[in-house]
Amino acid sequence: MSLGESERKAAIVFGGSRGIGAAIVKRLAQDGFQVALTYLSSPDRAQQLVEEIGALGGKSIAIRADSADAKEVDAAVTRTVETFGRLDVAVVNAGVLRIGPVDAVSIEDLDLSLSINVRGVFLAVQAAARQMADGGRIITIGSNTAIRTGSPGSSVYAMTKAAVAAMAKGVALDLAPRRITVNNIQPGPTETDMTSSMIDRLKDIVPLRRVGRPDEIAGLASYLAGPQSGYMTGSSLTIDGGYVL
Numbered sequence: 724m725s726l727g728e729s730e731r732k733a734a735i736v737f738g739g740s741r742g743i744g745a746a747i748v749k750r751l752a753q754d755g756f757q758v759a760l761t762y763l764s765s766p767d768r769a770q771q772l773v774e775e776i777g778a779l780g781g782k783s784i785a786i787r788a789d790s791a792d793a794k795e796v797d798a799a800v801t802r803t804v805e806t807f808g809r810l811d812v813a814v815v816n817a818g819v820l821r822i823g824p825v826d827a828v829s830i831e832d833l834d835l836s837l838s839i840n841v842r843g844v845f846l847a848v849q850a851a852a853r854q855m856a857d858g859g860r861i862i863t864i865g866s867n868t869a870i871r872t873g874s875p876g877s878s879v880y881a882m883t884k885a886a887v888a889a890m891a892k893g894v895a896l897d898l899a900p901r902r903i904t905v906n907n908i909q910p911g912p913t914e915t916d917m918t919s920s921m922i923d924r925l926k927d928i929v930p931l932r933r934v935g936r937p938d939e940i941a942g943l944a945s946y947l948a949g950p951q952s953g954y955m956t957g958s959s960l961t962i963d964g965g966y967v968l
């Protein structure tokens with residue numbers, strides 16, 4: 724039985740143009756969601772994704788919205804609700820990786836990391852929570868580096884991802900009365916543009932002797948977006964081939 728548009732649930736994926744975010748957009752569309760995705764510097768890839776989903780009979784829109792800009796983030800949520808008539812799921816995936824030892828990391832890299840990976844995540848969660856239906860789902864994408872940093876040069880990135888795990892717990896308590904669940908996925912090394920220069924080294928340090936695929940992370944997001952995860956909230960779920968063990 725096919726559902727009418729107003730009956731089909733709607734999701735927004737912040738940072739959905741590439742990598743893990745794009746895999747989540749595709750998976751949620753396959754799961755039957757209408758999906759809005761935000762992008763910043765990859766308009767062509769965002770548009771291509773919208774076309775791919777359309778060709779498979781799904782409905783999606785791409786919205787340019789810098790995760791560092793509170794107004795743009797808020798406007799993206801508003802446009803999603805205006806377009807689809809509802810908001811049921813928000814996935815906050817946009818993130819940056821800046822590596823450098825503590826005595827060399829630049830103020831620019833520190834500020835960008837905090838701006839996108841911490842402040843930007845909070846802004847997106849806040850904007851989504853304000854317009855989301857009761858019983859909705861919020862999913863953040865943290866990192867296993869919140870638990871095990873593992874290599875020098877990652878203090879700034881690890882700090883931002885630990886902040887996301889802590890944020891998920893606090894927001895989960897705030898939104899529990901509305902039955903909105905808030906959970907944080909902590910991927911380990913996953914094959915995307917972000918890790919392309921490190922993949923060979925990363926393979927050797929993961930117990931399962933491989934890196935993850937974006938669709939594997941998307942599978943966990945699909946579970947967290949779905950009805951079976953309704954009793955889970957405030958959790959950080961690590962998916963990393965055993966690296967933190």
Ligand SMILES: NC(=O)c1ccc[n+]([C@@H]2O[C@H](COP(=O)([O-])OP(=O)(O)OC[C@H]3O[C@@H](n4cnc5c(N)ncnc54)[C@H](OP(=O)(O)O)[C@@H]3O)[C@@H](O)[C@H]2O)c1
Pocket residue numbers: 737738739740741742743744745761762763764765766788789790791816817818819820839864865866867909910911912913914915916917918
């Ligand atoms: N890959 C891994 O091994 C790994 C491991 C653990 C955690 N993670 C986390 O998983 C998430 C996705 O990582 P990825 O590997 O898929 O990264 P990626 O391939 O570099 O893609 C990053 C995504 O974030 C978006 N983005 C970045 N800055 C943005 C901004 N200011 N405003 C809006 N969108 C922005 C990008 O959009 P545009 O290109 O359009 O700007 C892109 O869609 C990140 O939070 C990352 O920290 C990744």
